[in-house]
Amino acid sequence: MHDSLLDVCDLKVGFRTSDGYVEAVKGVSLTLGRERLAIVGESGSGKSMTVRSLIGLAGHNAIVSARHARFGETDLLSLSDRELSAVRGHRIAMVVQDPRQGLNPVQTAGRQVGEMLRMHRRTRRHDMRNAVEMLLDEVHIRDPRRVFDLYPHELSGGMAQRVMVAMMLAGGPDILIADEATSALDAVVQRHILELIDEQVRLRGMGLILISHDLELVSDFADRIMVMYAGRTVETFAAGQGYGSVRHxxxxxxxxxxxxxxxxxxxxxxxxxxxxWAR
Ligand SMILES: Nc1ncnc2c1ncn2[C@@H]1O[C@H](COP(=O)(O)OP(=O)(O)OP(=O)(O)O)[C@@H](O)[C@H]1O
Structure with a gap:
């Protein structure tokens, strides 16, 4: 907790649209150490934009400002596109909802994980296969040797999400963001993927931001829960201690x-x- 990874104060995200200016995030502040923070709220409450805007993924029409948005010593909002792209994946990685959207349909799972390893860890070509198989093993893919050569359409939803998690871990990030990472999966597989993410976050000492609309599901995998409504934080409370302290x-x-x-x-x-509540 004392080792602060993220410190964001008064983050605002708006969009210029044909109907005028829309404010999606209206002054959100948050901190993250090597801990697990869940952001919950209904669709459109600004959960994704809060984190996406910090890593330059809010979209070309987004206007992002903050009193500060620090990742360690780095001011995220002052980085160029190139610098932000170096932070993404390598220092802050994001697992998104639909793994098959994030995977290249014409490349095998192993090659895609290998690309990430090469990009972030400068792994030598002839060590690649071993390194990828080890990573696939770490995300509990049975028979990594076989899965290495499978294409995304040959993977189940859960396996594809494990491959995505492996890709995101390849850079050895400090922060992992899971944005509705399990919403497209059935209830049992959802839990398995969250257990996997949880295990890796603990083993690697990362910070985790878990974005979800499912309060019950994320309470088991978070230390703190931040509730968003209409672009604002309405409440942040400690997970795992019942809901007695909840006020809003x-x-x-x-x-x-x-x-x-x-x-x-x-x-x-x-x-x-x-x-x-929206005012
Ligand atoms: N490019 C854009 N242009 C205009 N408005 C946008 C754009 N992207 C997002 N928004 C709006 O910003 C608001 C917040 O979106 P955001 O994706 O953060 O919501 P969310 O809480 O993550 O919802 P969900 O759970 O459905 O993903 C929404 O009202 C959305 O319509």
Whole structure:
């Protein structure tokens, strides 16, 4: 915690659109050490833009500002495109929702992981196959030798996401961002991928930002939970200590909507909103 990786203050992200200016992130502050921070909130609340804007992935029409956005000693918002691209993957890596979108359909899984290793670790060509197979083994892919030669369409969703995680780990990043990294997978595979990410984050001492709309799922894999609503942080609280300390009515509403096995047949409430929360 004391070893601060990210320190962001008053981050704003807006877009110039044909309908005028849209403010998607309205002054968010956050810090991240070598710990696991989950950002939860409904669709459009600004979760992705909060992190994407920090690594230059907010889009060409985005206007990003902050009082400061420090990654260690580096001011992320003052970096050139080239410098940001060096930070991405190598220092801050992101696993996205649909692994097959992130993978090149005409290259084998092994070659793609190998490319990342070569780019970030300068692995020699003849050591490549071994290094890739070791990395595939680390993400618990059974039979890495066989999987090395498979194309993305030959991988299951869960396997493809493991390959993506391997690619993102190849650069030895300090921070891993998982942006709805398991939403496209079924419930059992979701957990397995989150367990894998969790294991690697602990083993490698990385910081993790876990973005999700599923409060219940991420609570098991986070140290702190930050709740966003309409572009703002409404509340940040420690995970794993129950929800007793939660104050904001939106967060309380989210918690009330989580189904419980102890109360079968229980009618879940509809999440109510107050226009005041967005001001
Ligand atoms: N390029 C863009 N131009 C205009 N508006 C955008 C652009 N990209 C994102 N937005 C808007 O910014 C807001 C925040 O988007 P963001 O992707 O951060 O939401 P999110 O909380 O991550 O939602 P989801 O869970 O659906 O991904 C949304 O209202 C979205 O429509």
């Amino acid at each position: 009515p939106y967060t309380r509403g989210l918690i009330a909507c989580v189904p419980s096995l102890d109360r079968p047949g229980q009618c879940l409430p509809v999440l109510t909103r107050d226009p005041e």
